[in-house]
Amino acid sequence: MTVLALRDVSKSFGPIQVLHNVDLALEPGEVHALIGENGAGKSTIMKTLGGFLDPTSGELLLDGKPHRFVSGPEAEAAGIVVIHQEFNLAADLSVSANVFLGRELGGFRLDHAAMRKQTAALLQRLHSHIDPDTLIRDLSVPDRQMVEIAKALSRNTRVLIMDEPSAVLTHREVGTLYEQIDRLRAEGVAILYCSHRLDEVAHLADRITVLRDGRVVRQAMRGELNEDGMATAMVGRELEDFYPPKGTPTGQVALEVKGLTVPGRVHGVDLTLGRGEVLGIAGLVGSGRTELAEGLVGLRNSTGEIRVNGQPIQIRGLRDAFAAGLAYLTEDRKEAGLLLEKGLRENLTLATLERFGNLRLDTKAEEAALDRATQDFDIRAKSRDMVAGKLSGGNQQKLLLAKTMLPDPKIIIIDEPTRGIDVGTKRQIYAFIRKLADEGRSVIVISSEMTEVIGLSDRVLVMREGRLAGEVAGPAMTEENIVRLAMGVSGEAA
Amino acid sequence: MKRLDLHTLGPIVALVALVILGALLNSSFLAPGNITNVLARSAFIGMIAVGMTFVITAGGLDLSVGSMAAFLAGLAIIAMNAVLPSVGENWGTILIGMGVAILGGLIAGYVNGALITKAKIEPFIVTLGTMGIFRSLVTWLADGGTLSLEYGLRTLYRPVYYGGIGWITWPIIAFAVVAIVGELMMRHSRFGRHVEAIGSNDRVAKYSAIDVGRVKLMTYLLLGLLVGLATVLYVPRLGSASGSTGVLWELEAIAAVIIGGTALKGGTGRVWGTVVGVLILSLIDNILNLADLVSPYLNGAIQGVIIVLAVVLQREKRTADER
Numbered sequence: 001m002t003v004l005a006l007r008d009v010s011k012s013f014g015p016i017q018v019l020h021n022v023d024l025a026l027e028p029g030e031v032h033a034l035i036g037e038n039g040a041g042k043s044t045i046m047k048t049l050g051g052f053l054d055p056t057s058g059e060l061l062l063d064g065k066p067h068r069f070v071s072g073p074e075a076e077a078a079g080i081v082v083i084h085q086e087f088n089l090a091a092d093l094s095v096s097a098n099v100f101l102g103r104e105l106g107g108f109r110l111d112h113a114a115m116r117k118q119t120a121a122l123l124q125r126l127h128s129h130i131d132p133d134t135l136i137r138d139l140s141v142p143d144r145q146m147v148e149i150a151k152a153l154s155r156n157t158r159v160l161i162m163d164e165p166s167a168v169l170t171h172r173e174v175g176t177l178y179e180q181i182d183r184l185r186a187e188g189v190a191i192l193y194c195s196h197r198l199d200e201v202a203h204l205a206d207r208i209t210v211l212r213d214g215r216v217v218r219q220a221m222r223g224e225l226n227e228d229g230m231a232t233a234m235v236g237r238e239l240e241d242f243y244p245p246k247g248t249p250t251g252q253v254a255l256e257v258k259g260l261t262v263p264g265r266v267h268g269v270d271l272t273l274g275r276g277e278v279l280g281i282a283g284l285v286g287s288g289r290t291e292l293a294e295g296l297v298g299l300r301n302s303t304g305e306i307r308v309n310g311q312p313i314q315i316r317g318l319r320d321a322f323a324a325g326l327a328y329l330t331e332d333r334k335e336a337g338l339l340l341e342k343g344l345r346e347n348l349t350l351a352t353l354e355r356f357g358n359l360r361l362d363t364k365a366e367e368a369a370l371d372r373a374t375q376d377f378d379i380r381a382k383s384r385d386m387v388a389g390k391l392s393g394g395n396q397q398k399l400l401l402a403k404t405m406l407p408d409p410k411i412i413i414i415d416e417p418t419r420g421i422d423v424g425t426k427r428q429i430y431a432f433i434r435k436l437a438d439e440g441r442s443v444i445v446i447s448s449e450m451t452e453v454i455g456l457s458d459r460v461l462v463m464r465e466g467r468l469a470g471e472v473a474g475p476a477m478t479e480e481n482i483v484r485l486a487m488g489v490s491g492e493a494a
Numbered sequence: 495m496k497r498l499d500l501h502t503l504g505p506i507v508a509l510v511a512l513v514i515l516g517a518l519l520n521s522s523f524l525a526p527g528n529i530t531n532v533l534a535r536s537a538f539i540g541m542i543a544v545g546m547t548f549v550i551t552a553g554g555l556d557l558s559v560g561s562m563a564a565f566l567a568g569l570a571i572i573a574m575n576a577v578l579p580s581v582g583e584n585w586g587t588i589l590i591g592m593g594v595a596i597l598g599g600l601i602a603g604y605v606n607g608a609l610i611t612k613a614k615i616e617p618f619i620v621t622l623g624t625m626g627i628f629r630s631l632v633t634w635l636a637d638g639g640t641l642s643l644e645y646g647l648r649t650l651y652r653p654v655y656y657g658g659i660g661w662i663t664w665p666i667i668a669f670a671v672v673a674i675v676g677e678l679m680m681r682h683s684r685f686g687r688h689v690e691a692i693g694s695n696d697r698v699a700k701y702s703a704i705d706v707g708r709v710k711l712m713t714y715l716l717l718g719l720l721v722g723l724a725t726v727l728y729v730p731r732l733g734s735a736s737g738s739t740g741v742l743w744e745l746e747a748i749a750a751v752i753i754g755g756t757a758l759k760g761g762t763g764r765v766w767g768t769v770v771g772v773l774i775l776s777l778i779d780n781i782l783n784l785a786d787l788v789s790p791y792l793n794g795a796i797q798g799v800i801i802v803l804a805v806v807l808q809r810e811k812r813t814a815d816e817r
Binding site: 299317318319321322328330332335336337338339340341342346350351353354356357358359360361363403 | 678679682683684685687688690691694695697698699700701702703704705761762
């Protein structure tokens with residue numbers, strides 16, 4: 001019997017209707033995937049199910065009866081737990097304190113031992129080796145995700161709503177996540193799973209609901225819809241080849257790096273990057289990919305020899321990198337890329353303000369730059385004056401790309417080009433990246449998404465524990481080969 | 495958008511309301527003498543508050559400015575008295591005193607800024623420390639009493655506070671110039687943009703090739719300079735300095751910044767708002783003194799209410815934005 005359902009639900013924010021007559025049912029022991037492009041209404045549905053929003057019309061059914069949650073916590077008490085993309089963890093508290101936050105064991109004096117023991121048991125169930133006494137701030141992002149899941153498990157969850165849980169996980173950790181989902185499913189939990197990764201939807205979901213512009217456009221059972229079919233249903237048009245065609249090597253070397261070392265993170269990495277080349281860097285999270293990039297552009301202290309177009313250069317800070325024609329697009333769009341509460345113009349020009357004056361900035365020139373960027377990168381903003389944080393993830397990424405390209409760099413390092421953005425925009429960004437290479441620039445793409453690295457790159461370097469584990473190119477660029485190198489499995493197939 | 499504008503204009507509306515209230519309560523409120531008085535007294539806090547706006551907008555804080563002003567006043571007076579025999583009772587001596595105050599302000603600002611950006615200590619802690627140090631130093635220099643400028647020099651220096659162009663005295667002019675330059679700097683200069691970016695998210699600033707430490711240091715230098723300037727204009731008012739000079743100026747300056755709509759967590763700076771905030775605080779004081787509706791002793795209470803109210807309004811604006 002259905003645990004939680006939406007019946008004919010519509011939702012409006014002011015004059016804007018974001019959901020149109022949505023029907024959705026979550027059954028116990030079933031993984032229900034919710035897919036759609038950004039802005040399709042997925043988060044509104046999750047918030048409505050999680051008790052954070054009330055429908056404008058239609059109703060929420062709990063165990064078949066109409067119900068109104070007063071608040072998120074009330075929904076949680078009824079066994080409906082939402083794991084948000086931005087984690088709800090107190091960074092300065094320990095893992096066990098977080099798991100039991102709000103319902104601590106013990107009376108006036110807390111029963112730390114019991115909480116620690118139960119947390120350890122939960123984590124063990126998840127095959128995780130996290131110590132319950134660790135502070136959240138000392139945990140990696142994937143480990144924090146595990147804590148979120150443990151927290152959900154500890155609450156006798158009947159319905160688990162997960163928003164892109166795999167976006168922050170590496171290959172191996174994703175495996176553990178899937179195991180957990182299988183286990184929860186077997187225990188009779190109803191799971192709503194939101195994801196942009198269609199391969200995992202195909203793998204996990206018993207039932208798929210496709211959302212477009214606030215409407216349910218397709219519902220299908222396992223096996224009825226392949227990845228292509230999902231993408232088509234989401235976008236509403238046929239997708240041709242998802243990745244742009246590969247380039248032809250020019251043979252000229254744009255960047256040469258020898259023995260790049262970031263103390264404790266990256267150990268003696270050599271690489272060359274050709275003009276017009278897209279070079280992929282793959283590896284597990286924590287393998288030193290981002291640190292390599294940040295060391296290269298001067299955001300971290302590093303040693304090693306760097307040559308741009310054959311000229312040896314010294315990079316002590318980001319300014320030096322800019323001067324040498326290098327630019328870096330961070331993986332952390334929200335915390336290191338954009339000022340979310342500032343306007344589009346301020347964000348666009350922030351790294352290149354010296355081009356727009358000193359004592360009096362030339363706002364007109366900045367506006368013109370924004371016009372150009374909006375056009376070149378197809379940034380869709382409701383208004384010119386809106387703040388960057390109000391843009392959709394995809395448009396934020398395009399704005400960040402525009403910002404990175406404003407100094408006209410010749411070598412661009414892009415860290416996680418499409419994290420958390422929708423399929424349509426992903427494709428656009430891939431096309432932008434290839435276009436940069438075709439213009440004679442050189443691009444390094446760092447990505448955790450295997451299909452992306454393979455689809456986009458001319459050649460892929462794989463990192464493991466701060467070192468280069470190997471290189472794959474041409475037909476050898478397969479998921480299997482990359483994973484082998486990344487995990488350090490011997491007996492390589494290639 | 496309309497609601498947001500109302501929030502932004504809130505401080506101005508309050509200021510206009512206060513002016514009307516003052517005029518209704520006492521006919522001498524709008525007399526040139528009173529206006530000069532209010533503006534001139536606002537000038538010291540005002541100039542400091544403009545500097546404070548930059549510090550707070552960049553995500554910092556400076557609690558030491560009141561003590562710093564007292565210390566600089568003491569130093570300037572000692573310096574002038576010391577060179578009096580050799581230089582003589584003329585503007586040369588006074589210029590030396592002014593130079594000592596300004597240079598001292600820059601050095602004090604540098605010390606604060608360097609401890610915060612280079613030694614990476616919390617601004618609150620650093621300036622709480624230097625607040626005590628400056629205060630104690632001036633008390634020590636004055637040996638627990640008062641440092642006074644020689645009588646002749648005091649007479650010569652007096653017009654810098656009391657003189658001016660017509661009823662517009664020098665402190666008012668200086669305040670106006672500082673306010674206008676500050677506003678332009680915050681809104682239109684690269685420095686201002688960097689300050690806002692750092693206060694908004696210093697990691698984004700770092701990843702945008704902004705020298706975060708240097709810009710932050712500059713804000714403390716700027717504030718030190720303005721404290722020095724305020725001291726230059728303050729010394730001729732009384733011609734003396736003591737351990738109780740400039741007490742609580744730091745809190746008045748911070749209050750003015752907050753009332754003006756600058757967020758205490760940084761990121762958004764409004765220099766014009768700060769100016770309005772300073773004027774609001776001085777007007778309340780002035781009106782209470784002129785009218786006998788409420789005891790002037792309740793001045794602090796009313797200012798307190800206004801500060802809390804301003805922050806509540808700011809928060810409402812934020813939640814309105816979020817929707």
